[in-house]
Amino acid sequence: MIRFSNVTKQYDNDVVLKNLSLNVDKGEMVYLTGPSGAGKSTLLKLIYCAERPDIGQITVANWDIGKIKQSTIPFLRRNVGIVFQDFRLLENKTVFENIALALRIHNLNTQTIREQVNAVLREVKLSQKAKTYPPHLSGGEQQRVVIARAMVSKPTVLLADEPTGNLDDDTSNSIIALFREINARGTTVVIATHNHELYHGTGRRVLHLNNKNIEQESIG
Amino acid sequence: MKTFMFSLDTALKSLWQEKWINFLTILSVATGLLILSIFSVISLNADAVVKRWASEFGMIIYLDDSADRTTEERLQREFTNDPDIAQVKFISKNEAMKDLQNTLGENSSILEHVDENPLPASFEISFKNKNLDSLYVKKKTALIEKMSGVTDIQYAEKWLSSLSIVSALLKAGVIILGSAIVIAIVFITYNTIKIFFYRRRSEIETLKLLGATRTFIRLPFLLEAIFIGMAAGLLSAAALFGIHFFVTNKLPNFLPAVSMLKIILPAVVYLILPLAGAAVSFTGSFIAVGKIRY
Ligand SMILES: Nc1ncnc2c1ncn2[C@@H]1O[C@H](COP(=O)(O)OP(=O)(O)OP(=O)(O)O)[C@@H](O)[C@H]1O
Ligand SMILES: [Mg+2]
Numbered sequence: 258m259i260r261f262s263n264v265t266k267q268y269d270n271d272v273v274l275k276n277l278s279l280n281v282d283k284g285e286m287v288y289l290t291g292p293s294g295a296g297k298s299t300l301l302k303l304i305y306c307a308e309r310p311d312i313g314q315i316t317v318a319n320w321d322i323g324k325i326k327q328s329t330i331p332f333l334r335r336n337v338g339i340v341f342q343d344f345r346l347l348e349n350k351t352v353f354e355n356i357a358l359a360l361r362i363h364n365l366n367t368q369t370i371r372e373q374v375n376a377v378l379r380e381v382k383l384s385q386k387a388k389t390y391p392p393h394l395s396g397g398e399q400q401r402v403v404i405a406r407a408m409v410s411k412p413t414v415l416l417a418d419e420p421t422g423n424l425d426d427d428t429s430n431s432i433i434a435l436f437r438e439i440n441a442r443g444t445t446v447v448i449a450t451h452n453h454e455l456y457h458g459t460g461r462r463v464l465h466l467n468n469k470n471i472e473q474e475s476i477g
Numbered sequence: 478m479k480t481f482m483f484s485l486d487t488a489l490k491s492l493w494q495e496k497w498i499n500f501l502t503i504l505s506v507a508t509g510l511l512i513l514s515i516f517s518v519i520s521l522n523a524d525a526v527v528k529r530w531a532s533e534f535g536m537i538i539y540l541d542d543s544a545d546r547t548t549e550e551r552l553q554r555e556f557t558n559d560p561d562i563a564q565v566k567f568i569s570k571n572e573a574m575k576d577l578q579n580t581l582g583e584n585s586s587i588l589e590h591v592d593e594n595p596l597p598a599s600f601e602i603s604f605k606n607k608n609l610d611s612l613y614v615k616k617k618t619a620l621i622e623k624m625s626g627v628t629d630i631q632y633a634e635k636w637l638s639s640l641s642i643v644s645a646l647l648k649a650g651v652i653i654l655g656s657a658i659v660i661a662i663v664f665i666t667y668n669t670i671k672i673f674f675y676r677r678r679s680e681i682e683t684l685k686l687l688g689a690t691r692t693f694i695r696l697p698f699l700l701e702a703i704f705i706g707m708a709a710g711l712l713s714a715a716a717l718f719g720i721h722f723f724v725t726n727k728l729p730n731f732l733p734a735v736s737m738l739k740i741i742l743p744a745v746v747y748l749i750l751p752l753a754g755a756a757v758s759f760t761g762s763f764i765a766v767g768k769i770r771y
Binding site: 305306307327328330331332333334335337339341345347358359361362363364365366367406 | 479480483679680682683684685686687688689690691693770771
């Protein structure tokens with residue numbers, strides 16, 4: 258589903274990833290870990306085309322990121338749900354509207370949008386906050402809205418960048434349970450985190466990012 | 478279609494949220510359109526006046542004293558059959574004399590000492606409106622002058638040519654002014670939409686990351702610009718209507734001479750203004766949203 262071959266990525270002259278290769282199969286749930294600044298977010302950005310590799314080849318689903326046309330990028334992104342590390346919620350739209358936006362982009366009708374958004378709000382336990390604006394939510398609530406928005410369109414790939422950074426253990430566990438459920442429905446899931454509690458004992462693949470490459474691979 | 482409805486909704490919300498900047502934009506665009514339409518109406522009317530006056534002045538063709546009945550009839554036939562000539566009126570020597578006596582009124586006694594009628598017979602002709610430019614009239618004059626039996630021709634050449642020049646200058650002025658105003662309107666809407674685009678840049682960035690197409694991102698801005706342009710067009714049309722009403726119905730009370738002007742203002746202008754406003758401001762916004770890169 259996701260394949261990197263000898264990818265190098267640098268910002269200006271600062272090499273972040275060097276000669277990195279990886280492969281995530283369809284339906285897998287993989288953890289990506291490493292110290293702050295190791296390049297976890299950068300790696301995810303390369304997958305959804307927010308950054309371009311300087312060297313190497315990346316394929317996501319059937320798209321070759323190196324050759325993808327500008328006009329095709331939106332269609333790639335519609336297949337990728339993203340939990341952004343910095344949330345990217347629209348402050349002037351309600352929780353409901355923020356989540357609905359991901360479906361409006363898909364040109365769905367109002368009725369379908371309402372049903373799907375309400376369903377996902379129940380899953381992240383935010384039904385009561387549907388009409389609230391993001392600035393009035395706690396950090397953990399905002400994080401769940403972002404997760405809800407990422408999963409509402411039932412993407413083939415879900416990328417979560419530090420999805421439990423603002424959550425207590427209980428909520429973290431329920432969010433991870435949610436990701437497992439999504440994964441069980443066939444969605445490929447990649448979770449970037451430096452919290453090893455998250456993958457400990459899951460039996461999933463864990464990729465350790467350090468020194469510009471995947472230094473080590475383990476089973477959580 | 479759903480995208481369109483959503484964009485429409487977004488555009489209408491933004492129109493309301495940014496009502497002050499939108500109001501000012503509409504006002505500026507409307508002012509531009511109003512100035513442009515007023516000048517166009519003036520130019521259109523000047524052109525019409527030139528043609529009307531020229532046709533009313535017409536042309537007087539004096540006949541040779543020696544011209545007899547047959548010559549008169551031949552000329553009459555020729556003028557009547559000429560497709561460029563709208564009206565022909567023959568004035569015989571006697572009629573000319575009567576006219577003169579009428580004009581002089583009680584002073585006509587001075588004519589009593591004139592034995593023989595010195596006035597020539599003449600034709601008064603007027604041209605079809607569409608042909609009335611001074612070059613054409615000159616050509617026609619030269620042709621008529623050569624006809625046998627014709628001695629002299631009088632027409633409002635000076636008037637006609639200077640009026641034509643005024644009218645041509647007005648037309649050129651309107652075109653230059655018009656282009657300047659159109660560019661100004663494009664620039665004004667460009668600016669406004671650019672500001673909106675800039676204010677919403679982080680929202681746009683998020684939309685891009687969520688997989689929004691260019692159309693989805695652009696459409697609300699373009700629709701908003703179309704609304705702004707249309708509103709400005711309607712506003713200027715209303716103002717134009719008001720000014721026209723004032724000039725034709727109220728102004729003559731103070732300035733009776735104004736009622737002599739038969740102002741031509743085709744009703745279609747009221748339709749063109751909103752459409753032109755929308756088109757021009759759409760252009761500005763189209764440039765403003767630019768090429769979206771992912
Ligand atoms: N847009 C950018 N321009 C320049 N440098 C950048 C940019 N984005 C990231 N970097 C740099 O690249 C390196 C990797 O950043 P990245 O955000 O991928 O790390 P991370 O592993 O996600 O860290 P964290 O765990 O703190 O989120 C950092 O040194 C960062 O300063
Ligand atoms: Mg990061």
